[in-house]
Amino acid sequence: MKTLSGLAETGLLFGAFILLWFAPDFADDYALQIAFRVLIYLTLAESWNLLAGSVGLVSLGTSCFVGLGAYVAFGLMNNIDAPLPLVLLGCALAGGALAALVSPALFRLRGLYFTVGTLALAELLRLTMVNVSAFGGAMGIFLKMDPPALPELFHYALAVALIASLAITACARTRVSVILRAVRDDEDAAAQMGVRPYRVKLGAFVLASALVAIAGGVQATKLGAIEPYGMFGLQWSIDVLSMVIIGGVGLRLGPLVGALFVVALGEALADYPEAHVAIAGVILIVLIRFAPRGVVGFAENLSALTKKRANA
């Protein structure tokens, strides 16, 4: 696959953004719903890919920041009637702040403990929301104001996905990418070269968490009512993991392909929720074993192979 320059990629992203902005004028309600879900998932997957693909931090705590964003958004809208852009800024700040706050615990002992720590953090936040009545307890919270109409929400989701994609492009196409990869591949060697692994990982974690929290805020606004079991549910983390592994960890197109695939799978199996999750699990196992670079990586290998054949 040809690699685009950073500038061309940015142009492409803006082009797609402008085209999709007018989608509500043509698409029906169902198509918009699906597109909304793809955009939210794309944001989550891009953020996860930034962490795992660039600095090697495998997170199972996506739900933690989705839930945080949801609760912060409802808190701001219900209590001070804040306008949505300001609300989403609050979500981003809260997500980034929580990531910074817990990083001393999560970055200890490297790798594996980060994954487990994110899992524990999501559970901790969920149990807090369930138990503290000020946060609505197990029943959750309703949005007091009327949520914006679907086309407007779609625009917000589109903008969030654009911001996430641009951020990833900036990380992947500039000098930053070298630093990120150095930390991923050999933290000690990177430290010898004058890179500060802790700061690099912290930066990536804060950025990714802020993006996920914004996506959580938009998703919650669309729902109109939130409760801890759904917003902090493991399902978010399962979906994100599925998307990135199906698409291809660390590959630029991986999250998009994965998001489309997972949303399509969810629609196809909407009537069989248990089978849906189990099938996602089977797909994960098969892909991790036989196509570790996912569908995008598989396609790249295939096209390289056919080219070789054609040249021979």
Next chain:
Amino acid sequence: MPDAGTILSTIVSGMLLGGILALTALGLSIVLGVMRLVNLAHGDFLVVGAYAGLFFLRFTGVDPLLGLPVIALFVAVLSVPLYRLLLAPLTERGAEAQMMTMFAVSIILENVFVLAFSADTRSIERDYATLPLTVGPVTVPLIYVVGFVIAVSLILAVHWLISRTRFGRDLRASAADAQAAETLGVDVKRVQLATFALGAACAGVGGTLIGAAFQFSPSSGAAYLLNSLAIVVLGGLGNVLGTLVGGLMLGFLQSLGGLTLGDGYRDLVGMALFLLVLAFRPDGFLAARRS
């Protein structure tokens, strides 16, 4: 505020349950030590053990606590193909690939439980389970004490296995440096397989004990996994007896949290503790004190 006897009984009950869970945590700990794998399906192995105990009682009529060897063997045998088919091919690819594979196994198992046994919360009911045992001011369910004694005996047995036998020597060598052990003639793959099966058996037996003393549902796995991890981190990785101490500590602090803040806070205390220990004493409380 409840009277002193109630407080004491709650705390002792919590510590007994913590001791029972320590057996499951031990299984998680040895797999983590030898394979560098956080087995995210470990909690679901526990649930497998709980269902195994339930159906063992239903079909044979024999008390599941007497059938523990059969249940241990059953869960261990189930884990062998998981290692052979799913984990062994990934050894070269680093810890993340194996961990995510076990995460996928976990979500599959959870849904298989729901499909096969419904989503109901269950427990293994025995008439003696509700009998109280009173010593002085402390009253605890008899089954807690029985489960605790079994769990502690098995933890001591695993301790003996690891510190005194040939298999234990190979296991410790593989945990310290797999490559060096391989060079010195240790069959690391076989040690890993045996460790994985032993870990699964610990989870399975722990599951039957928890199922008899407490309750479980198809989705209990995640909570028990996280509590087990908290115990492992509290006790210090690779420290068998430390795991037991970690279990008692977690049980103690959870009951304390439940008593002072309300019952819903029990699990919350476990998670908070886990993150706090990771932040401030990442090698566990015992290790930090010894050095």
